[in-house]
Amino acid sequence: MSSAVQALRDRLTELEDLRHAAALMGWDQQTMMPTRGATARAEAIAAIERVRHGKFIAEETGELLEAAAEELRSADPDGDDRRLVEVAARRWDKSRRVPTSLASEIARAGSIGQRVWVTARSSNDFTAFAPYLERNVSLAREYVTCFENFDCAYDALLDDYEPEMKSSGVSRLFSKLKSQLVPLIARVAPVTIDDSPVNGSFPLSRQRELVAQVMALMGFDPAGWRLDDTVHPFASGIGEGDVRITTRWSESYLPMSLYSAMHECGHGLYEEGIAPTLRRTPLGRACSLGLHESQSRLWENMVGRGRPFCGVLAPLIARLFGGAQSALCSDSLFRAVNIVTPSLIRVEADEATYALHIVLRFELEQDLIEGRVEASDLPHEWNTRVKQYLGLDVPNDASGVLQDVHWSAGLIGYFPTYALGSLIAAQLWERAEADLGALDEQLAAGQLSPLREWLREHVHRFGAKYTGTDLLKRAVGDGIRVEPFVDYLRRKVSDVYGVAVSELDG
């Protein structure tokens, strides 16, 4: 390997090793750390990030990037080295445009905002939270002014989570999605489906067995994975051979632990599947949050809530829990975990209404960044749109505008990636079905490895080598589209509710 490329790689590898430390500190904070350690931990994470940022944006990195690009002028444009240099150069340029003082102020305000939000949500007090939210919005507005190369302000934010995606494209996708989902939801929401199979009494020790068995089928390997408990489930790829996921448990509602675990395991499989050759480089992570979410939603919803795999789950649940569950049939389970009904809380929403929660947040974020809405207007704006999109009255801000942590932490531009994940998952699923031939039969037999290997081959191993859109084009021959998801949803809802697909058309 040539010398400039190697020197660049050495420098970037060290920064990725520092990221390993930051990732572990973040994981520990949410799973293991004693509460009184919080302040020291926040400082330690900030120190790592400051060192990492300082070394990354240094002039030296720029010189190495330039020299490496020069060296690679005639190299394969698709080779790891060329992609590494291009991806790193793009990030370097973006990071350098943000003054260090602004970057650290954003981090600080996000950290304070998050703490205030916890109390504000639990006491249903938007007014106490409003000034912190305003501060985050004003910093985000300042952040976007650092860039000239985006079509609109919001694009600069979106790009942090979904590189090279434009909000105009997301808007087109989401408005089509909304127009298709609203009539579908309206048609079936009034119909009642029996949810008793998944509500009842489920001893935690048996739930742990269930989750362990399902994780094992997915590919969870105790030599390279951990599963821990948290209030807010998440997945984190700490380093090669070290994937950590968490889930949460309810003794009375079985899907909480099971589907959180499948969701996070989906994320974990992505982290695990990144090619060893890309590890400890800027390409050694997921290409975008939308792609990441496509993996979690695919495993949670398309596998876990799909009719074939419900045929594996139902007898497992019957055997483990006995009693009321001992006669559980796969059809009842399938219907009970796929009820479509508008609800107030995003993280508890079903697959169909979930997307509307996201559309609403995406629209509000654009309005906030472009100054059409101020932070103080949010409760009113929120409640109006919930009524409009979901037909629900919001009884209090805790179940409304205060429900999510994101804005309190300064994460604006992040929400749309959740719904993009649903769209991408459906596109990948279509292609995997075509390639694998007998996907449903495999899932019905509990054989999850062919699907996992397909995803590894077409998605995971590439890390951040391509943008989400480019990766999707390579995998399925197309950019992000709405139709596969809507088609999938219509077929499923038709199956669950026993109505013709044609009745569910927009």
Place this chain on the structure above:
Amino acid sequence: MSSAVQALRDRLTELEDLRHAAALMGWDQQTMMPTRGATARAEAIAAIERVRHGKFIAEETGELLEAAAEELRSADPDGDDRRLVEVAARRWDKSRRVPTSLASEIARAGSIGQRVWVTARSSNDFTAFAPYLERNVSLAREYVTCFENFDCAYDALLDDYEPEMKSSGVSRLFSKLKSQLVPLIARVAPVTIDDSPVNGSFPLSRQRELVAQVMALMGFDPAGWRLDDTVHPFASGIGEGDVRITTRWSESYLPMSLYSAMHECGHGLYEEGIAPTLRRTPLGRACSLGLHESQSRLWENMVGRGRPFCGVLAPLIARLFGGAQSALCSDSLFRAVNIVTPSLIRVEADEATYALHIVLRFELEQDLIEGRVEASDLPHEWNTRVKQYLGLDVPNDASGVLQDVHWSAGLIGYFPTYALGSLIAAQLWERAEADLGALDEQLAAGQLSPLREWLREHVHRFGAKYTGTDLLKRAVGDGIRVEPFVDYLRRKVSDVYGVAVSELDG
């Protein structure tokens, strides 16, 4: 605060925050990390240490140290700022004398050596290990040549663990110690004491309760502490409000979990007790390993194996385990946990013979560094001295020269601090008894907080502000001495074995 001091503090604070990250990675590696994550973790720890070392030894740090020293010329020599600058300057000077290539080779060889040692020990194969040990010894010999300001080669190594301590002083202490212990051991070792009270069947869930109750008496606070399981127990102060200790469990031998936990909790109390004002500075850690070990041994042996606290433990054990233990009396427990008998394995040795294990290692280390013994001679040398000091034949190297991890990891100069810890503990104990008046009565009533607060006041809060010797002088008015430990041991052994103290004189 003046500007140069503040600038120095800012720089050093960042380095301490990186140390927080390294400490967490080390803890996680031994308690939580999936096995396949080991390689990536080793790289990440190395990266943090490299960045930390690089920033510390930089010219810039030296300039800040100089400017700060200048600013503080007329400041209180005992003030935190002055001490901070002096301690940091000494470490800076020592670190800078070691070429980065040598430092990283030492780290690399230690990491490889440790891995080889694990296999060599389990297969009882010294020959396979010898070349790696030779390498570590030869690197240690090279390391000591970096310094001119030590009286002898070994002092440079000892100083890394026990700053400013000289091996001539340790030799004097140890030769006196040896001469006093050998006859004491010879007198009582042939006598049999009933050890059945602590051998038997002890369900782990009950052991966990016992340990939790004892830890709570010591000051373990779940909001700021963790207790986890490991094969090799340790304690780690991650940051303010975050102390982590581990222990190990045997279903058939109760002292293993209980006394490991008390030992590590003693270390943890030291970490917890460092003054908040010294945190996140180079003074915000223990002053030396000897002082650290004094805390663990004091709690494990002088409190935990002492007659007064055995009066608290015995009824607790009787109640928790019932059966054969239900009639356990404090006297039987006290005698069972204080049996003096020469044994092959250091970590399983009693208080009296333990010191001889250390003396033996200290002498061999000096011989190795000064070239009187080569690595290949070690099994023979080891076995000869074990026969001489402990009267035992070593049946195999796994129970002999291969038993400890230290040399495999390149840690030479570390062992003596264990025995220094015993000496210091006895000195502190004498003074605490005098100050507290009713220490035995307090311990017998399970009141451990007066002792803990005394230690906090006289030891813990000072962090690394003073050397071990200076701290001890402030606490007890004297440097390290052998007599208090030997006196303590004679009184205890006399009590356990029912022989007059005069019969135990050297």
